[in-house]
Amino acid sequence: MLFAVRSATALNRLLDALPVFAGDQRVRPLFTLVPGSDFSTDALGALDGAGARTVPWAEAVRGRHDLVVAASPNGPLHELPGPLVLLPHGAGFNKRLPRSSVDDSASGLHPRQLLRNGSPLASLHALAHPGQLARLAQESEAVAGRAAVIGDPTLDRMLASRTRRERYRDALGTGGRRLVAVVSTWGPESLSERLPELPGRLTAELPYDTYQVALVLHPNVHSRLGEFALRQRLAPALAAGLLLARPYEEWAALLTSADCVLTDHGSTALYPAALDRPLIGCYEGGTELLPASPMAELLARVPRLAVDRPLAAQIDAAVATHRTGDSSGLAAAAFAEQGRSLELLRTRCYRLLGLEPPPGPVAVRPLPVPRIARQRPSAFAARVRVEAGGNEVSVARYPLNSGPHGGHVSAEDGHSTTQEMRSAGLIHRRARAETAREPYGSDVVWTVDGWTSYILEHYPACRTAAAVLSHHRCILRRDRSTLLAVSITVGPSQSGPLVRPDPAAVLSAVHGWLDANPIPALPMTLACVVGGRPVRAMLTYATEADAYAEL
Template sequence: MLFAARSAVALHRLLDVLPVFSGDDRIERRFSLIPGSDFGTDALAALDSVGARCVPWDEAVRTPYDLTLAASPKGELDRLRGPLVLLPHGAGFGKTLPDEGTVDSASGLDPAYLLRRSTPLATLHALAHRSQVAELAVRCPAAAARATVVGDPTLDRLLASQGLRDRYRTALGTGGRRLIALTSTWGPESLLASYPDLPARLSTELPADSYQLALIMHPNDYGRSGAHDLAERHAPALATGLLTPRPYEEWAAVLVAADGVLTDHGSTALYAAALDRPLLAVCDGGDELIPGSPMARLLAAAPKVSGAAADTGRVAENIVRAIEGHLPGSVRALAEPAFAERGRALPLLRTELYARLGLTPPATPAEPRLLPVPRVPAHAPAVHAVSAAVDGDRVRVERRPPHHDGPAGHLAAEEDAASVRHAQSAAVLFRRAGDAPAAAARAVAGWTVDGWITWALDRYPGRRTAAVVLSATHCVLRRRGGPLLSARIGACTEAGRVFRPDPAAVVSAVHCWLTATRAPSLPTTLNCLIGDRSYPVRLAPATDGEEDHAF
């Protein structure tokens, strides 16, 4: 068997089909790169990363294969010997490329590519919905005669992996925050082409303890610019914790983990809708969007937000409104015209493909492979601009990046992770104790809690509070001139789920309360509002054991 890929996008679709042949030692799997695409290099890198056996294209066209699978009709596929099965390389067929093929024809259903010398290129078109067969019948009746509906293997991976949502969120460090995914397709009408500064703006304006952001970029962005250039382009947002999942599998795990999605007219929006994620439409697709397509209907029904004209605070309001006003099943219904046979794509494909191979399918079921736990690097910001409101024993804090233009009460910095400039400017300095036993095993010199706090306040004489975060539930701090205090952090429980704040945010809350309270009576319990939840914090004088605790 030959898997023929013209780009990384097409290759990823083919890799999702591999379980059809899982465990069958009668099948020899070979991959080849179809020449002619600007994005072929990325496909080669992806093939290398999965350890696939590749053959040069010149060899592939000379070799008769029992079956070839491709996820794009473009390129020299007519040179191959043997039957060809075509799969979609996206969802919904809602996009047309004005500079390629037939005007107003959906990319993937264009007769300019599906026919070679008036003869259908493929033996079989394996489509996701009967409406796609009907569309193909209008545009290319000869190809439609060879089409059948099998569903979408990529969607089935997403659906099958929903039980791992909590595991994905833990790996991403999401916690109790809302994970908002920005999805951008390829081309001049994409979200990033239209509003390139939107990820940076949102990461600056949205409170860090309420939101986590992820930017899902099209594989062609990686192919055209490279991961290094993209990282430099989005460096300000990455520094605030923006996630940029890789374009194979990881993006899908992030979509499963997401609480809401800001999107353009890329097919990722349809997958998000099929998962019933609240959607906000940032772009309308312009001339690339095919009127009446499932994607067009989805964007027409989704709430709109202008990434350029609206201030980011309004975007945040729209996100909250979309999430809190979401009715279960309402968005999923909008994706139904794009996906049929949910959960059955691989078994149906196995039946079709093995019939063409003349083989009896394996007895083991063809099941989607669960999406792996994402390993996307997430930068934990070391500096925050903190705004606070104190009302008696109630303290609300919001943290944003230090370059945030809005009002802030103080700067808080992780002393051994921030720049000297930020450490010297911060009113609150803290350190995280980390794994003390591991540090001892490495014979690394350490501190006592009181020793480091005293050192920090002496080294930075303008700083007002220093703290050591000992664990997720405990920190010790001193406001300049005051006693050493212990803060025990309680959890927030909602419907049986337990949430905990970042202790560094609690340090800032206690600092603000001490600043606003002239003669604090201790011990006391503060009500700290961090993100969207309230946490009890028991504040008391530190004990000798806490003062001498080594880290």
């Protein structure tokens, strides 16, 4: 059996369909690169990384294949001997043919792509929805006669992975934050070309403890630029905490985890829509998107991003006004046979092979836990609001290097730069976990008392030095005065798990309150708001054990 790969996008679709043949020793999968694509380099690298057996195109066209499977109709596929199964290239058929602004034929359904010398290219044209079959029949009755609605294997993987959402968010470091995903297709009308500043603007404008920002780019963008150049281009946003998903599996796990999705006209957004995630449209119009296509209908119904207005309020409004079924109803025009695609595809493929399929159902592979490289900002600008004469405090932190934000600078010893430490009004240090210590042999360890005194002596701009001992307890020294303890508690949740804030964010709230109340009457309990959630911070005098706690 031969899998004909034209690009990384096509390869990803083929890999999602592979469980159809899993465990069958009669099937030997081989791969070949279909010539003619500008985006085949990454596909070859991915095949090598997976340990796939590849054959040169010249050899592939000479051999005899019991079945050929492809996910793009482009290129000289007719030269490959054997029946061809053509899988969907993406979610729906939403774009015009390249370099066409008048023809309303969808790319992937046009006769010139699906016919060779007047005959259908494929023995089976697998589609995801009956509406696609009806559109195909309008283009070519002959091709439609060989088509069948089998659903979408990629969507079925995402549906099967919904119960893993909490694990994905743990791996992404999302915590209690709202995960905002930006999705971009490729080409001149894409979000990445028209609004390249949007990911960086989101990381700069959205409070760090309330939101996490991620970017999902079309595989062709990764192929065109290369990972090194792409990360160089996004370096400031990545340093501010932006997550960049890789184009196979990670993007799907990330969108399964998302709370809100900002999208252009690319069909990828139909997947989080099918999962009923709130969406915001970022497409400014053009000639690529087909009227009355599923993506056109979706973009016409979801809120539209106003780039000249604050972003946080628009995201919050989209989430607050979203009702169950709003997005999944819009995606219903793109996906049928949900949860059944692999079974239906297996039946059709084994019929072409002339074999009985293996016994038992096809197992859908859930998406693996993402391993996206993530960076934590090296320092923050913290804006604190203190109720006059009271104990209510709110804090919003922003990556320091994302722009001027006001407030005090919060730096972390061992993580921030020297310049950031010198300008910080609050410096904190996190206690090392016991597992990070050398169990035998020499070790150099600060005590809380020694470290706080050292910081206040050597960094004159610092007014508060604080040690984070755990999620629940911190010890601070203010202007070389007595050590104070901060006990952090979060209230019980009625509808979900407890959300623990970053203790460093709570320390910024305490620091701001102490600026306004330099001679506090202790004990004092502060009602803090961190990441939009209530947190209590009780200030007391530290104990001797606190002073000699090791960092």
